[in-house]
Amino acid sequence: MGIEENKEVVRRFQERLDRGDVSVIDELMTDNCIFHATDMGIDSFKEDIKQRQGSRALSEQTITILDMIAEGDKVFARCVRKAKHTGKSGLFPNISPTGKETSVSHFVLYRLEGGKIAEAWTLMNWLGLFQQIGALPPTEEIRK
Amino acid sequence: MGIKENKETVRRYIEEVLAGDYSHATELMHEEFIGQNKNIHSIEEHEAFFKKRRELAPDLKNNLKEMIAEGDKVVTISVITVTDSSGYAGHPPTNKKLEIKNMAVYTLKDGKIAKGEVLSDSLNMFQQLGFYPPLPEEK
Numbered sequence: 001m002g003i004e005e006n007k008e009v010v011r012r013f014q015e016r017l018d019r020g021d022v023s024v025i026d027e028l029m030t031d032n033c034i035f036h037a038t039d040m041g042i043d044s045f046k047e048d049i050k051q052r053q054g055s056r057a058l059s060e061q062t063i064t065i066l067d068m069i070a071e072g073d074k075v076f077a078r079c080v081r082k083a084k085h086t087g088k089s090g091l092f093p094n095i096s097p098t099g100k101e102t103s104v105s106h107f108v109l110y111r112l113e114g115g116k117i118a119e120a121w122t123l124m125n126w127l128g129l130f131q132q133i134g135a136l137p138p139t140e141e142i143r144k
Numbered sequence: 145m146g147i148k149e150n151k152e153t154v155r156r157y158i159e160e161v162l163a164g165d166y167s168h169a170t171e172l173m174h175e176e177f178i179g180q181n182k183n184i185h186s187i188e189e190h191e192a193f194f195k196k197r198r199e200l201a202p203d204l205k206n207n208l209k210e211m212i213a214e215g216d217k218v219v220t221i222s223v224i225t226v227t228d229s230s231g232y233a234g235h236p237p238t239n240k241k242l243e244i245k246n247m248a249v250y251t252l253k254d255g256k257i258a259k260g261e262v263l264s265d266s267l268n269m270f271q272q273l274g275f276y277p278p279l280p281e282e283k
Binding site for chain 2: 003067069070071072074076078105107109121123125126127128130136139142143144
């Protein structure tokens with residue numbers, strides 16, 4: 001597989017996941033895919049995705065790839081995740097929906113093996129997201 | 145410039161400039177350098193920002209784990225290690241050794257770094273410092 005084919009796999013993976021098509025995990029990830037950000041196995045990843053789709057806190061979720069950089073068997077994507085804060089989160093039961101549009105950076109690096117994702121490193125700006133919905137205080141308030 | 149040269153430039157930027165050695169900074173960084181996250185617009189602003197940071201965190205180190213490149217861009221994955229010896233922004237020092245995950249995209253122009261876009265696991269850093277509690281599992 002060349003880097004253009006690998007990029008196409010990652011693009012398809014993100015797009016279908018974005019649409020809520022969970023079957024793409026079985027199709028485009030290897031059975032023993034390794035997740036470095038969270039040290040989770042593929043079964044917990046699937047569970048995590050299902051939970052996120054059932055999230056009552058965020059709706060109209062989209063993920064847009066702004067930039068893709070590939071070399072050898074690896075593909076990096078710089079993405080932005082947008083959503084609307086329209087429900088209560090199980091994580092922050094005291095925070096009422098604000099109706100706010102949230103927007104945070106999400107960086108992912110995948111290693112591919114025979115056209116499937118075999119290893120994933122991801123980093124998302126959770127702090128920014130939780131601050132945007134008012135669940136955690138802004139960084140300026142932490143400064144004394 | 146090929147990706148091999150670009151990677152070497154970024155590796156030197158991390159190992160020299162980010163460690164406080166600016167003697168080759170003008171060879172490695174473009175004169176119009178932009179550090180997107182820290183609102184840095186020149187090599188001088190970069191030096192001033194990181195000088196202050198090193199004073200507060202003298203053992204801060206960017207440990208490079210992975211690097212990939214294509215065209216004029218280089219991506220790095222690294223782990224920042226630092227001891228909280230001065231205290232974060234006015235807080236008492238915890239003297240904890242922190243590990244912060246970090247990913248960056250560098251754009252090169254004429255063989256020099258013209259732009260850096262960095263994403264760090266800040267939530268986890270604040271949790272390590274004890275400012276935010278660990279999050280409960282979502283039910």
